[in-house]
Amino acid sequence: MKSKNGDKVMAKPMVKGASLQARHEAASHESDSISTGRGEVPKGTAALEALLESVSGSKLLICIRGYPDPDNIGSSLALQWLARQYGIDSRIVHFEEISHHENRALVKKLDIELDEWHEGFDCSKFDYYAVTDSQTAELPIKLPGSCQLLAFVDHHKPLGNIQGRFVDIRENSGSTSAIFAEYLVESSHRFEGSSPEITKIATALMHGIRSDTDNFVNATMIDYRASEFLSNFVDKDLLALISRQSIPAKTMDLTQIALQRKDIRGTFMFSGVGFVRDEDRDGIGQCADYLLHREGIETVIVYGVVGNEYIDGSLRTKSHTLDPDKWLKDVFGQDKDGNYYGGGRKDKGGFQIPLGFFASCSDKELLWILIKKTIDELFYDKIGVEGKSSLDGEGA
Numbered sequence: 514m515k516s517k518n519g520d521k522v523m524a525k526p527m528v529k530g531a532s533l534q535a536r537h538e539a540a541s542h543e544s545d546s547i548s549t550g551r552g553e554v555p556k557g558t559a560a561l562e563a564l565l566e567s568v569s570g571s572k573l574l575i576c577i578r579g580y581p582d583p584d585n586i587g588s589s590l591a592l593q594w595l596a597r598q599y600g601i602d603s604r605i606v607h608f609e610e611i612s613h614h615e616n617r618a619l620v621k622k623l624d625i626e627l628d629e630w631h632e633g634f635d636c637s638k639f640d641y642y643a644v645t646d647s648q649t650a651e652l653p654i655k656l657p658g659s660c661q662l663l664a665f666v667d668h669h670k671p672l673g674n675i676q677g678r679f680v681d682i683r684e685n686s687g688s689t690s691a692i693f694a695e696y697l698v699e700s701s702h703r704f705e706g707s708s709p710e711i712t713k714i715a716t717a718l719m720h721g722i723r724s725d726t727d728n729f730v731n732a733t734m735i736d737y738r739a740s741e742f743l744s745n746f747v748d749k750d751l752l753a754l755i756s757r758q759s760i761p762a763k764t765m766d767l768t769q770i771a772l773q774r775k776d777i778r779g780t781f782m783f784s785g786v787g788f789v790r791d792e793d794r795d796g797i798g799q800c801a802d803y804l805l806h807r808e809g810i811e812t813v814i815v816y817g818v819v820g821n822e823y824i825d826g827s828l829r830t831k832s833h834t835l836d837p838d839k840w841l842k843d844v845f846g847q848d849k850d851g852n853y854y855g856g857g858r859k860d861k862g863g864f865q866i867p868l869g870f871f872a873s874c875s876d877k878e879l880l881w882i883l884i885k886k887t888i889d890e891l892f893y894d895k896i897g898v899e900g901k902s903s904l905d906g907e908g909a
């Protein structure tokens with residue numbers, strides 16, 4: 514597909530040949546009433562490019578909040594490319610380790626340059642920062658006061674006010690990578706050819722879309738349109754290689770533990786897997802994915818204590834009525850700063866509860882019993898089961 518022969522940059526994010534459905538979706542995202550704290554903030558490719566042009570020559574820090582995953586890595590690379598077209602020098606920084614084997618493969622095989630934040634990381638040279646694929650723009654580090662939020666692009670329900678120069682949040686998109694692909698389609702700079710850089714960005718974006726939409730099961734029009742465009746530039750062998758990584762032994766072990774400790778209540782399956790090493794945390798979500806295949810089960814929650822710091826859990830559901838975001842927020846509520854312990858979208862969600870003071874408990878077995886009892890009771894309460902913790906029954 515030669516996408517933009519002679520196409521002008523349009524003010525509205527719309528791709529040539531978009532269907533009625535797409536027009537409808539585009540119209541509805543334009544009327545989304547997202548509070549950005551200062552009225553209307555421009556959205557769409559033309560607005561983004563006008564902004565990048567106006568800050569040409571500046572230095573941009575692209576921040577990956579939370580664990581690096583295909584969607585936020587792909588989005589960050591695309592933003593880096595766009596910024597470079599306007600003479601903006603950028604670095605991509607992440608604050609958490611790249612823990613998922615597929616993501617490590619992505620970074621390694623595509624030779625993607627990411628900086629892991631460390632104490633000596635010099636933030637002072639950056640004029641602006643950007644956040645993609647995250648519900649909030651809050652960072653785990655303190656940037657210099659002069660460093661402003663330049664761009665914020667995401668597809669989740671935003672948490673609170675996002676105050677940036679450019680804010681584009683589209684809950685009707687299955688991935689942030691698809692939104693960035695749309696910018697590339699509509700960019701006044703041509704994203705084309707078969708240079709290693711173009712291939713790398715396109716492949717990463719495609720992997721981001723695939724991974725966030727559960728292999729297109731949850732894809733929306735914008736994800737499909739983006740994929741059509743990107744398919745011209747991706748390295749298919751590499752894409753296959755990245756996504757066909759074997760399941761690490763650790764995840765397999767964790768799945769086995771989760772199966773042994775499963776606690777089935779109607780269409781719900783809960784499983785507390787105990788203490789999990791920090792680098793194996795993604796195994797919790799993978800377990801939940803796997804357990805959801807069991808017949809008769811509609812919702813799975815797997816949780817454990819990760820890195821002796823957090824109770825970390827993943828929810829997966831194929832229920833048509835359960836809203837993971839609402840469900841988890843109802844169960845766990847908020848901390849004293851008003852932040853929810855859990856949240857989600859569509860068919861998945863997660864929660865994280867700091868152990869805090871209790872992390873120093875020397876009797877881990879006892880601590881786990883306490884944690885499991887507390888968490889299970891919250892779940893049972895929510896689904897209306899008069900139950901006691903199944904600790905004895907399931908050999909935990």
Ligand SMILES: [Mn+2]
Pocket residue numbers: 584585646668687688689725
């Ligand atoms: Mn995403």
